Amino acid sequence: MSTGANTPSESQLIEVVATDANPAALWQPVQGPETTDLLSHLELSREAQTQLVAEATTILARCIPPTTAPDDKTGLVTGYVQSGKTLSFTTVAALARDNAYRVVIVVAGTSVPLSVQSRDRLLKDLRTQTRDDRKWRHFHNPKANSRTRTSIEDTLAEWNDETVPPSERQTVLITVMKNHTHLNSLIQLLGMLQLHGVPALVIDDEADQAGLNNQVNESAQSTTYARLLALRNSLPHHTFLQYTATPQAPLLINLIDALSPDFAEVLTPGADYFGGYDFFIEHPELVRTIPAADIPTDQNELSSPPESLIEALKVFVLGVASGLVLSDGRGNRSMMIHPSQTTAPHSQYQYWIVQVIENWKALLDRPEGSAEREEVIADFQSAYDDLHATSPDLPTFQELSRRLLHALRRTSIHEVNASRGKTPQIGWRDTYAHILVGGQAMDRGFTVEGLTVTYMPRGLGVGNADTVQQRARFFGYKRQFCGFCRVYLEPSVRAAYRVYVEHEEDIRTRLATHAQTGRPLVEWKRAFFLDTALRPTRNSVLQLPYMQAAISDDWYAPKSPHETQDAVSENRATVAAFVDRVTWAEDAGHAQRTQPQRHHVGQVTLRSIYEELLTKMRVVHPRDSQKYTGMLLQVGSFLANHPEATATVYHMSGGVLRERELNVENEIPQLFQGKNPRVGEVIYPGDRAIKSDAGLTVQIHRLRVLKPAAAGSAQEEVAADVPALAVWVPAEMERDWLVQQHDQLGQ
DSSP: OOOSTTSSSTTOOOOOOOOSSOTTOSSOOOOOHHHHHHHHHSOOOHHHHHHHHHHHHHHHHTSOOTTSSSOEEEEEEEOOTTSSHHHHHHHHHHHHHHTTOOEEEEEOOSSHHHHHHHHHHHHHHHTTTTOSSOOEEEEESOOOSHHHHHHHHHHHHTTSOTTSOGGGOOEEEEEEOSOHHHHHHHHHHHHTSOOTTOOEEEEEETTTSSSSOTTGGGTSOOHHHHHHHHHHHTOSSEEEEEEESOOHHHHHSOTTSTTSOSEEEEOOOOTTEEOHHIIIIIOGGGEEEOOGGGSOBTTBOOSSOOHHHHHHHHHHHHHHHHHHHHHTTOSOEEEEEOOOSSSHHHHHHHHHHHHHHHHHHHHHTSOTTOHHHHHHHHHTHHHHHHHHHHOTTOOOHHHHHTTHHHHHHTEEEEEESSTTSSOOOOOTTTOSEEEEEESGGGSTTOOOTTEEEEEEOOOOTTOBHHHHHHTOTTOEEOGGGGGGOEEEEOHHHHHHHHHHHHHHHHHHHHHHHHHHHTOOGGGSOOEEEOOTTSBSSOGGGOOSOOEEEOOOSEEEOOSOTTSOHHHHHHHHHHHHHHHHHSOOEEOOOOTTOOGGGOOEEEEEEHHHHHHHTGGGOOOOSHHHHHHHHHHHHHHHHHHHHOTTOEEEEEEGGGGOOEEEEOOTTSOOSOOSOOOBSSSSSOSBOOGGGOSOSSSEEEEEEEEEEEOOOOTTSOOOEEEEEEEEEEEEEOGGGOOOEEEOOOGGGOO
């Protein structure tokens, strides 16, 4: 390829190449001075720096190369909540500059505070306000005017001017709020520019929010979604990177949607990250259940602050006092109270908190030895014992009691919502401790500095998994002070977080495993574990249905095993090969059974039947395949934890063909032969009873499929020797799953 003005430097060559480490790589980015300088200014260990650059390189290598013909691609990058996604895309942006991308656009924040927060973090890490070399030309929410157009044109022109040293060329950096008005201005501006051959990178922060089409089921386009499509159409040569901690919606939208990702990469958090697994699996003692009596409902109106809230306040204030003793109040300590999505309850909780704290301050300000003062201090003893149990290095109770009044004086209380017209911004440097009361404004993307105590009496709502997870502002880089953390949750929410952790780890593992294959994401099966108490995301952005279920002490039985001749032929070969490897015996039963009621039975390992039979069967029809895929998830999960498990397999009727007639919907209404006789002495208990008392049971049926009988005519055969598997899944293998069938994902 050319090594002219479009390359990072005159001595570097950008190659289009896939490597063993990254088989899906379109090219191999090189680390240059921008990335190296970024790392030198970050307070990260050498190991963390290496990981950060390695993941950024992997991501950029899957983007459209800067020196190839114009094209576009969509990528999904998923990390944990508050685990460093902003730093990841900042590093990707730096690496993009090193590799001759001329334009980087960051779409971030659906509110002014969130947009400013993201912009300021990006500019701080890129040091645009403090460095002297001017490598970036930054525009925030730019307007479509001649002045801005000229500035960008002049900046881009130098990339084509061979007399300009590569080190002096500037990269255009645009930060824009995820708001249709600001996006429209940017689209108009880009329309004024000649961008053919200009490699660009678009980063959509919190990509599952606002930008997806929430009118897809109305055959329309929501405004922000339409703006994002128009933005992409303005850039002939670009990659659109979607960053999020909750990837359910981007993964489950229709594969033909322009925002459906072509590839996905999973970010690894740093060693100090303390997230869902830590809180709900490793350290559940940090999580408390709010009693039902303390949760406001229409039937349980609260007239005074609940005891659990006062307990949480005591734990927080002691943590603040400890910070004053141990670190002279450097940094921040914060408490978040999340009572409701609506704003009215926020004022009530804020009022209670102000009253409690002012009362404590007044009593603690009384002379030493006074009964009221000593009584208040004594009230903190149980909270101290609680905190000391998880923070062994906590200063003594006597030391902290002397600082309680100081801790209260240095605590600011904020109502964080837009009830007064706009969401307030927190002055983190104004004082050491903050108590924030709010709802949706403190959900997605909102960072609470030094958050230690969370009190959340609100329930699940509609139970969207991604929404519940985005409320987890208590996740973050806080391992060094995790013993001070407490999370108080409504019972159903606590249970939801517990099961969400398993879902999150499962989906991350499946995405990471698929990424290693190098295959496009369209081939990734939309199937993962998710508790049926939760929905994956809002239905408004999903065009295709999904199935959520779990099979427990029940049968999976297909209705359309005859769906395609190709699948029937492949399944016939798969079954024949498996049957040849099993040692069969005659199944015991009543002597008067007919031949179709006499079966062969074998004992096999669960691994062999899973790998050599179940996973190799092609189940084509969506009615069958979604449930079959879910069943495979359950069996595979059980096998991973019980590698020595065994299974029972039956060759029904010894392999003799059994006739089954289709109904008007072209389905086999009943695969199983029934009980015989229905009354009196049982000669044959029915196919459903043909199973082992323990473990998985698989029945192999061989069918002759017939069309429905028509009056006065012979029955017509649809297909002969059609294999069909019926699978009994015992309760010990129960696990909730979600499967979505796409035409492109046929098994």
